[in-house]
Amino acid sequence: MIKPNNDNEDKLQNIMATYYSYIGQSHVDVINIDLESKEEEINSVQIPTSLDSWFDDYIKVSKEKDKHIKRKKQIKQIGSKVAMIVLVISISLTILTFSVEAIRVKVLNLFIEINDKYSEFKVAEIDEYDNDVVQRAGDYEPMYIPEGFVIDHTEEFNDIKTIEFTDGDNGFIVFERAPNGTDYQFDTEDAKVSEILVKGTKGILIEKNNGNILFWNDEEWSYFILSDIELKIIIQMAESVEKK
Amino acid sequence: MLAILTLIQDENSRNKLEEIYHLYGKLMYYIAYDILKDYHEAEDIVQSAILKVASNLDKITDVKCNKTRGFMVIIVRNTALNIYNQRKTRSSVPYENIENLIIDERIENPEQYVLRLDQGEWIAEQLAKLNPAYADILALKYMYEYKNNEIAELINCTEGNVRIRLYRARKAMQVILRGEKYDQTEQR
Numbered sequence: 001m002i003k004p005n006n007d008n009e010d011k012l013q014n015i016m017a018t019y020y021s022y023i024g025q026s027h028v029d030v031i032n033i034d035l036e037s038k039e040e041e042i043n044s045v046q047i048p049t050s051l052d053s054w055f056d057d058y059i060k061v062s063k064e065k066d067k068h069i070k071r072k073k074q075i076k077q078i079g080s081k082v083a084m085i086v087l088v089i090s091i092s093l094t095i096l097t098f099s100v101e102a103i104r105v106k107v108l109n110l111f112i113e114i115n116d117k118y119s120e121f122k123v124a125e126i127d128e129y130d131n132d133v134v135q136r137a138g139d140y141e142p143m144y145i146p147e148g149f150v151i152d153h154t155e156e157f158n159d160i161k162t163i164e165f166t167d168g169d170n171g172f173i174v175f176e177r178a179p180n181g182t183d184y185q186f187d188t189e190d191a192k193v194s195e196i197l198v199k200g201t202k203g204i205l206i207e208k209n210n211g212n213i214l215f216w217n218d219e220e221w222s223y224f225i226l227s228d229i230e231l232k233i234i235i236q237m238a239e240s241v242e243k244k
Numbered sequence: 245m246l247a248i249l250t251l252i253q254d255e256n257s258r259n260k261l262e263e264i265y266h267l268y269g270k271l272m273y274y275i276a277y278d279i280l281k282d283y284h285e286a287e288d289i290v291q292s293a294i295l296k297v298a299s300n301l302d303k304i305t306d307v308k309c310n311k312t313r314g315f316m317v318i319i320v321r322n323t324a325l326n327i328y329n330q331r332k333t334r335s336s337v338p339y340e341n342i343e344n345l346i347i348d349e350r351i352e353n354p355e356q357y358v359l360r361l362d363q364g365e366w367i368a369e370q371l372a373k374l375n376p377a378y379a380d381i382l383a384l385k386y387m388y389e390y391k392n393n394e395i396a397e398l399i400n401c402t403e404g405n406v407r408i409r410l411y412r413a414r415k416a417m418q419v420i421l422r423g424e425k426y427d428q429t430e431q432r
Contacts, residue, residue, distance in 0.1 A: 025383075026365045027380070027382065029368075032314060045270040047273055
């Protein structure tokens with residue numbers, strides 16, 4: 001037997017690999033021919049309902065996870081726009097420190113122009129935020145949760161609490177409660193912005209195609225609800241916010 | 245079965261998996277039950293196979309074709325056979341105990357036999373008659389182009405086990421091509 005050199009060996013290996021692939025293909029053909037003869041028998045098989053349920057659950061969990069990730073992205077997108085604006089404000093405030101009254105007015109005007117796209121919502125100056133606020137802190141949450149919605153998860157950062165609700169399908173609601181003085185920047189570009197009374201105090205309603213935001217406050221807290229559900233349900237939910 | 249799952253997070257893949265389940269669910273259950281003769285085990289095998297397929301959906305381009313149907317059969321059959329072999333007490337040496345044997349990974353040279361290109365189905369049938377797992381492993385390796393570790397993952401066995409099966413499948417192929425009688429007792 002002639003001992004093949006490395007090149008020849010590689011070629012022979014390739015030939016055999018191709019041949020095995022051909023045999024594999026033939027094997028699959030044989031499997032399919034065999035299955036055709038058993039088609040009637042296979043079609044008469046009753047899959048256990050527990051197996052169907054398992055598969056349905058698997059798909060459902062997968063869909064929910066998918067939606068959760070999409071919602072996170074959606075909220076993050078809003079968040080990133082907010083962060084950009086906060087930077088602008090910080091620079092503006094630095095200028096203010098070294099400015100005369102006349103320039104201060106200009107800076108404020110400029111700030112309002114920015115609000116044509118992103119509107120700032122702030123109930124009080126941050127300086128006013130003190131320890132008393134923390135002492136006053138109660139767990140204010142909506143007592144009314146729309147039918148079919150459940151809490152997906154809750155996040156707390158300092159005094160800011162965010163609750164995300166899901167209906168297990170496409171619907172989502174984000175409720176957030178933060179101390180008065182917290183800055184909020186909402187994307188109001190191409191949105192309808194109107195005033196609305198929530199529990200007797202003025203709130204702002206931002207209506208957009210992909211979701212609505214209701215922002216309001218009481219003596220201690222600022223709140224917002226972000227959702228794509230019906231406005232009247234968002235309002236009902238806001239009206240129901242009480243100390244837990 | 246434990247529901248620690250590889251979750252599919254895009255709609256197209258999910259739709260593909262649903263199509264696979266609806267098209268081949270009965271077939272998978274039929275194959276698994278045919279081997280194990282146990283409804284609960286057959287159900288477990290189908291679940292396991294679905295999860296394996298879910299992790300390899302990118303390799304399935306067309307759901308409704310013989311290639312995919314064959315793939316589903318091979319995955320279910322081999323997973324079920326592994327369970328069957330674990331259940332059965334064998335007098336011969338099990339795969340796992342001989343994994344440390346030195347296996348010549350090189351593919352044998354075809355100098356001593358003729359590669360018959362007009363009799364693929366017949367050769368595949370002969371190989372499957374010797375042991376269906378041999379033909380399956382060749383298909384997974386060379387036709388579906390899975391790596392040894394991927395095959396091990398797909399059919400719930402060790403990588404060493406895959407290497408041994410491939411080695412035996414190729415040896416069996418040589419014997420068939422030479423027209424010799426195959427001694428199965430050595431190969432179990």
